[in-house]
Amino acid sequence: MKVKLWGTRGSIPSPGPETIRYGGNTSCVGVTLSDGSVLALDAGTGIRCLGLALGDQPARLHILLTHLHLDHIQGLVFFAPAFRPQTEIVIWGPASPEASLRDRIARYISAPLSPVEVRELPCDVSFRHCPETEWEIGSARVRAASVAHRGPTLGYRIDDGGSSLAYIPDHEPALGADLDQLEDDWISGLGLARDASLLIHDGQYADSEYPGHVGWGHSALSHSLAFARRAEAERSVLFHHDPMHSDDFLDGLAVEARERWQALGGEPGSLELGVERSEFELPAYAPRAAAPA
Amino acid sequence: MSFVTQKPLELILARNLMSALSTPAFLVDEGGVLVFYNEAAGMMLGKRFEELGTVEADEWGQLFGPFDEGGEPIPYDDLPLVAAVRDGRPAHSELEIHSADGTSHQVEVSAFPILTAHGSQGGIAIFWPTGASGNGANPA
Numbered sequence: 001m002k003v004k005l006w007g008t009r010g011s012i013p014s015p016g017p018e019t020i021r022y023g024g025n026t027s028c029v030g031v032t033l034s035d036g037s038v039l040a041l042d043a044g045t046g047i048r049c050l051g052l053a054l055g056d057q058p059a060r061l062h063i064l065l066t067h068l069h070l071d072h073i074q075g076l077v078f079f080a081p082a083f084r085p086q087t088e089i090v091i092w093g094p095a096s097p098e099a100s101l102r103d104r105i106a107r108y109i110s111a112p113l114s115p116v117e118v119r120e121l122p123c124d125v126s127f128r129h130c131p132e133t134e135w136e137i138g139s140a141r142v143r144a145a146s147v148a149h150r151g152p153t154l155g156y157r158i159d160d161g162g163s164s165l166a167y168i169p170d171h172e173p174a175l176g177a178d179l180d181q182l183e184d185d186w187i188s189g190l191g192l193a194r195d196a197s198l199l200i201h202d203g204q205y206a207d208s209e210y211p212g213h214v215g216w217g218h219s220a221l222s223h224s225l226a227f228a229r230r231a232e233a234e235r236s237v238l239f240h241h242d243p244m245h246s247d248d249f250l251d252g253l254a255v256e257a258r259e260r261w262q263a264l265g266g267e268p269g270s271l272e273l274g275v276e277r278s279e280f281e282l283p284a285y286a287p288r289a290a291a292p293a
Numbered sequence: 294m295s296f297v298t299q300k301p302l303e304l305i306l307a308r309n310l311m312s313a314l315s316t317p318a319f320l321v322d323e324g325g326v327l328v329f330y331n332e333a334a335g336m337m338l339g340k341r342f343e344e345l346g347t348v349e350a351d352e353w354g355q356l357f358g359p360f361d362e363g364g365e366p367i368p369y370d371d372l373p374l375v376a377a378v379r380d381g382r383p384a385h386s387e388l389e390i391h392s393a394d395g396t397s398h399q400v401e402v403s404a405f406p407i408l409t410a411h412g413s414q415g416g417i418a419i420f421w422p423t424g425a426s427g428n429g430a431n432p433a
């Protein structure tokens with residue numbers, strides 16, 4: 001499984017010289033499975049560049065939306081494969097009692113916010129509510145679970161070839177709770193993240209910023225670190241950077257995060273801040289041989 | 294590798310909210326298992342949740358021996374929280390409960406189900422003390 005970060009920013013695109021290294025595009029992660037299937041995790045502005053990189057391939061791809069805040073869907077109408085008649089796109093997302101996934105997305109892909117309507121997209125597009133149980137996409141098994149954020153929001157876990165990716169970009173697991181005091185099953189998202197090969201998790205705020213943003217649906221650094229430690233993932237990436245955080249600020253946050261990570265017992269080098277266009281190759285593991293009878 | 298089955302998010306958020314309340318409150322899952330009560334409820338019952346842990350559906354009612362206005366024990370199936378989860382609608386009643394040290398409390402209980410897009414995930418009961426506490430004797 002290959003993973004590439006196409007957009008690491010949260011809330012609003014933040015291009016400019018101050019954000020050129022960590023990136024200014026909003027949430028999008030490209031995943032290529034071991035059988036060649038392509039997934040896009042979220043469709044923030046980063047998905048525009050993913051679409052350009054895909055060229056004419058593949059004929060079928062899946063977009064897994066965590067939720068429908070604008071920074072996670074804004075790139076949909078600038079995703080080149082959506083404008084190719086030969087492409088089939090399946091968009092997965094959270095159910096809501098209010099309206100179907102298609103109708104909720106159509107509020108954005110419609111006038112006056114968009115020059116095209118969903119029905120006008122040349123590709124063969126379909127919308128599916130994520131099931132409660134695990135399902136298959138290509139060579140992967142995919143699981144979605146509701147996580148603590150504002151509005152219906154999912155996190156995802158993708159298992160493929162013995163490796164696993166957990167993706168929880170917008171997450172406030174410590175809202176009204178002390179993560180250190182909770183049992184595992186009472187921590188939002190932990191079931192998705194536990195023992196993942198790679199965990200991509202919300203890291204929006206520095207600790208000093210969090211008191212002014214309680215309940216906004218995002219984590220302070222302390223929460224991100226505590227969650228990652230409880231998850232025991234092999235590697236963790238802090239993601240969804242606040243638009244106010246310049247590269248210099250994030251450099252400082254990265255140093256603090258690494259120091260505190262190791263103080264918590266984390267493996268050196270196993271936690272980092274997400275950088276746009278960075279890639280991760282999650283190795284395929286051979287199934288463990290059965291013990292002799 | 295250890296597998297974690299996350300509780301439904303609605304229960305997690307309900308527990309977090311209840312933890313911040315000074316009003317006694319119970320939380321049960323979709324099977325009626327008592328999965329949490331807050332500190333205020335612990336003070337009323339005379340036992341913290343951390344001391345007790347989860348309690349099976351047909352057992353937690355016996356923790357506080359609820360009695361009706363006439364002093365008769367209230368059957369488990371008639372408890373407001375049980376009715377709320379079973380019927381998917383709010384339930385309310387007045388009852389008397391006994392804490393671990395034998396103190397009796399007159400309370401009103403409001404219970405409501407936690408309904409989600411995936412169906413019922415459990416229910417919450419909030420206890421409203423209405424009268425003076427007394428030590429003791431089972432009014433029955």
